[in-house]
Amino acid sequence: MEKIKVLIADDHALIREGLRKILSTDPRIEVVAEADDGEKTIEYAVKFNPDIILMDINMPKTNGISATKTIKKEKPQIGIIALTIHNQEEYLFELINAGISGYLLKDISPDLLIETIIGVSKGNSFIHPSMTTKVFTEFNRLSHLISSQNQPDGLTKREMEVLKLIAHGDNNRSIAQKLYLSEKTVKNHITSIFQKIGVIDRTQAALYAIKNKLAEIS
Numbered sequence: 001m002e003k004i005k006v007l008i009a010d011d012h013a014l015i016r017e018g019l020r021k022i023l024s025t026d027p028r029i030e031v032v033a034e035a036d037d038g039e040k041t042i043e044y045a046v047k048f049n050p051d052i053i054l055m056d057i058n059m060p061k062t063n064g065i066s067a068t069k070t071i072k073k074e075k076p077q078i079g080i081i082a083l084t085i086h087n088q089e090e091y092l093f094e095l096i097n098a099g100i101s102g103y104l105l106k107d108i109s110p111d112l113l114i115e116t117i118i119g120v121s122k123g124n125s126f127i128h129p130s131m132t133t134k135v136f137t138e139f140n141r142l143s144h145l146i147s148s149q150n151q152p153d154g155l156t157k158r159e160m161e162v163l164k165l166i167a168h169g170d171n172n173r174s175i176a177q178k179l180y181l182s183e184k185t186v187k188n189h190i191t192s193i194f195q196k197i198g199v200i201d202r203t204q205a206a207l208y209a210i211k212n213k214l215a216e217i218s
Contacts, residue, residue, distance in 0.1 A: 038062025072099035
């Protein structure tokens with residue numbers, strides 16, 4: 001089984017060391033590099049091509065938000081998990097717009113950290129439970145501002161079905177099983193959806209679907 005390659009980006013050596021020790025306890029995960037500033041994070045993302053980046057927000061030279069935007073443009077397939085002490089919604093929404101797939105606070109348990117890394121590597125998204133209410137509140141606020149004229153044009157019926165399942169948190173395998181498709185076909189549909197609605201990853205697609213009332217929050 002191929003290991004999940006992780007890049008740790010944090011300007012505190014003790015935190016990087018602690019994260020490395022936690023992740024080394026799981027045989028499914030391999031830490032391939034560590035970066036202590038945003039510029040190195042961008043450089044190492046290209047050099048080591050990790051599956052997942054654990055991204056701190058406040059780092060020297062280039063902060064985590066800017067680094068995330070740059071990396072997602074160059075390497076959109078990399079899953080980025082913000083790991084921070086901040087529980088303020090402005091950071092969360094800005095990072096979601098930048099392309100993160102997960103948002104965790106640094107007080108989480110080691111088990112939840114590992115679970116999130118594995119989930120994001122499979123195409124899932126995760127937001128720290130303490131932030132969930134804030135996200136749903138923002139979704140509800142935005143949904144009242146969007147009129148029916150803003151519904152997407154060009155999506156096929158099948159693409160609409162795939163988009164709804166993405167918004168519900170289904171990964172590619174789950175979508176394929178529910179719609180009786182191959183995973184390759186699902187990937188092709190997702191690529192087409194991203195192009196048509198102008199997003200770069202599953203998190204943004206899910207937000208788009210929910211804000212445009214294409215999927216319900218359960």
